[in-house]
Each structure stands twice: as structure tokens, then as C-alpha cells.
Amino acid sequence: MASTTEPKVAETEQSTPSEQQKPEQKHLALGEDDEFEDFPVDDWPADQTEAAQRNGETKHLWEESWDDDDTSDDFSNQLKWVVGSLLVSTLLLTALSLDFRPRRRFR
Amino acid sequence: MNDLFKGFAKAHAEQNGYLLAATLSPIASSGNPQRLRLIWKSSHSSSVKGDIKHFIKSNSSHQRSLDHEEVKGWVEVYAAYWNAIGDVVAVEDGKSTWTKVYESWKDVTSALIRGYNNFGFEAWTIPCLYVIGKYLRLFAIRSDTERSRSAGDNSGGAALIQDDFDPETEKQSQLRDCEQHLKRIFTLCLNDRAPLEESRKWGIYFIINLLFKTYFKLNSASLSRTILKTLSAYRGDMPALSAFPKSQRVTFKFYEGVLFFLEENYIEAEKYLVEAWELCHKDANANLERILTYLIPCRLLTTHVLPTKALLEPFPRLQKLFLPLAQCIRKGDLRAFDIALQEGEDEFVKRRIYLTLERGRDIALRNLLRKVFIAGGFDELKEGETTPVRRTRVPVAEFRAAICMGSGGELVDTDEVECLLANMIYKDLMKGYIARERGIVVLSKKGAFPGTGV
16 A cells, blocks of 8 residues: 555656746745755665666775785885884984983083 | 656556656656646646546546545645646756745545545555655655744744743754655555455555654654554554565665664664665675764674674765774773774764763774783693683783773773673673782683683
8 A cells, every 4th residue: 555656656756846836946945955865755666776776796896995016125125224214313312312311410 | 758658557447556656746756847847737626626537538538447435535645746746846946945845745645545445546656655745745844944944044033932942853843744644645555454455555665664764863762662562563464564565675684683782782773774784785885884873882792893804895874983992992992982982972872872872982992801811821831731722810800901002001090990890700801800809800711801712
């Protein structure tokens, strides 16, 4: 009964308004701009669904979030360089703080 | 008005609820732009009830006749409808307000509800409830906008005096009121004891969807839970959701999914959103876009996958929203991720996905650390080993270097790096432990970064 109704009838109500009625329609639609819209038809056959459209094949729609094919040599060279410079700066900082310690002690 | 009741008689003869509902639409039809005006002009307030009764009787005389009580009920409904139409026409002429329209539409709603409770309206007529409920909500929203606009015009002094007055609540007072009436319709459908084939229970999901929309608009999405709880208490005598039209199912699944999403239950959310997406009409792009707006952040957290260009192709807005972030996540570029998140902040917050996307930073970091692991190459083969094993002892210094690089050259100290690593391990994005005294991370030989093939 109410479950399988004719889409056509529901359609008439939603169909394109005449010129004169446009502003009114727009106003009514305004309240809905950020929420789920009413469908123009009440029901549709299974072959009209998004799933059928994709033939149940959704693999190509999603991909892994990581990629490791891009120039991983570049990355590892850069990494080595940064590890080196971090080491130097850490040593430098340690050296500086060693340098300061005796002075403080003498004060 | 005669046309109106020809439609009414035809609908009754065919027992076609949607046809009947169309006669109660407060907007003009495509074939007849003057519809409302004609209806309004064809009667007068002093004679409207008599006119309606006459038209109902004369049009349906040769068909199955309505019983006396039912006619009485419908006369009430159409008299209230005629009255409301008068207000709609007056608004169009600038002579009335949406507030008035809302008030008179509320009378139509009450008359209709009374029809079911007192005058034996049959269940096939429930699409009337859909039309009434749908426009009740839209008129309430219109009325709220109108009222806040006029309040804005003459505020100033008044607002200062009443300091205990909450402008936010006041702004949506009509919609709040509307919620009460939608709930009455909800109860009307829920409590029908008639056998399922002729039960108003078939109206339940349409009304629930209206209530969901209302709660989301009122910024109290969580109230939807109350409705779902009530529903599940009755689930036993309710027709299965799969027996309802797809438009209602998709909308219902969407809101249920978003609800779980807002409750940070991403596993459940994904389930419902995927169902909504699969069932959705292929050409309903705006709705598909709304579903994906939540499904994409959801999947990022559950299965750590990103949408492909093929998926986003029909949706330029989603491309703009998600592609920059996706790029940063894939590259493990933390700094660019932060910038992209900041740049989209307003949009993300508006769509309530900011907090979820923010968690995507973990995935970006995971990808960065994974690159370090890959760059480490393989250990030398030991005796008896045939397949090369990746180097699983990685100095914290290397991770630190990568994190400094990913943060745009900012110096991140070792303690903070260890904290980030510990978090990754805790979240199961990385497997292993930190050997602090030796300054290395010992990663699992079987899947150091679960689900990423290494």
C-alpha cells in the first residue's frame, strides 16, 4: 500500500514551478539548503540506485592513504642529512651548555 | 474549488493517498499557476464550510460514498486549508506574514490529526500527513527568519533591557513549536493499533525524517536518539524498513549515520552511510554529496582510506573540501596538513566534520613514519633466512628528523617525538616499543604499520 506508491503522483507536486511561482518556491527551498533534500520521486527501481550504477564495484572509488612509490631515495637522502644536522646541532647545544656551567659555578 | 474536489473524489475512488495529498499542497501546481488564488476566490469565510460540504457530496455522489463522520472531518480540514491558502496568497501580495501562514497551517495540522483520531480517516490517506508536516516545518522556518529579521530592525534598546533573554532560542521559537506538532503526528502514526496493511505505521519513517531534519536544524541532533529509542521499543510491530520507499530509507539511513558520526561511533556511522549511499538515486547528486561529506572523514578514521578522483569527479565542492587534505595525508606533510585544515576550518566546522578531520593528522604522521621505516631498507640476511627482513630497529633520531622535516623545518625535541611515537603505538597505527635508554624504536617484524603492507 503506502509503501509502493506511484512515483508519478509524487512528481507532479515537485515539478518545475511556473515563472510566477518561482520566488515562492525558492523561499520554501531556502530552509533546506544545508540539509538532506527531498527526492523528486518517492521510490525507484533497484537499477536506478548508486550501487547498481557502480555494478557493485567500489574498489576504484577508494584508495590507500599512503603511497611509497614516489622518490623514496630522495626522502632517505634528505632524512640522512637532517639526522646529521640535528646531531650536530644537539652536540653544539650540549657543548654550549657545558661551556656555561663552570662559569656559573665560579660566580 | 470544484477542481480541488474533483481531485479529492478521484483520490478517494482510487484510494490514492498521494493524489489526495496533492489537493492539500500549499503551492501552485505546474499546470495551474493560479491554483491558490482560484481556490481562495471561489469561496467566502461565511460560506466556506457549506461550500466544501456541497462540493464533497456532489463530486463523490456517484462513487463510493464517504460516511457522514468522515465528511465532517474533511470539511474541517479543507476549511482550515482554505483559510491558510488565504494567508499564503496574502503573503505573496505583501499583505500578510509567514508567521500568520504558520499559525493557520497549524490549524490545518490539528484538523487533520483530529480527522484520524475522531472521524475515522483511513490509513491510505497518510500522504496528507506528509504534505502537512513538510510545509508546517518550512513555514515555521520562514516565520523564524522573518521574525529575526524584523527583530534585527528594531532591536537595540530592547535587547539591552531584557538581559535574561536568549536570542538563539528565541530565533527558532517557531521551529521549536513545530517540533511539538510533528511529534503529535509521530505519535499518531506510532500508536495505530490497526492491522499492518491498513496502519498509519507506514507513515512513521517519513515523519521521523522530518523530525530529524528539525532537530539538526535546531542544533540538537542528539534529540533524534529519543525518537530512535521510542521506535526501537515498537520495532516488533513495525513494518521492516526495507518495505518502505527508497526515498524514506535513504534519508533515514543518512541521518542515523550522521548521528553515529556526531557521537564519534565511526564504525556504525560508516555502516549506515554506506547503505544510504548505495541505495540513493544515482542522479540525486546533492544528496550523494551530503552522504560523502560524512562518509569520507568516516572512512579516513575507520579503514584509513581516501577517496579517489573517480569518486569525487562529479562533486567539485567535495574536491575543494577534501583533495588538499588528502594530498597532505598521503605525503605525510604535517605542516601542509595543518594549513589545509585551517584554511577549510569554516566549511569543516559548518559541516560538523572538523574534529573528525583533525584526527586525520594521525594518518599523515603514520605515513611519514612509515616512510622512515621504508627508507631504512633491509637487514642483512642471516643464516637460514631466505626472504629479506626490513630493518626493524630504527633510531628515534631518524623519526625525529622526519618529524622536523614534516613540520616544515621546525625543531621538535626528542621528548615530544617520543610522545608522538608512543601515541602511534597506543592507537595501533604502529607496532613496536621504544627502547629509551638506547634511543631506538623496535618495530614489529610482522607488520610494523598494520594494514599498510609493511
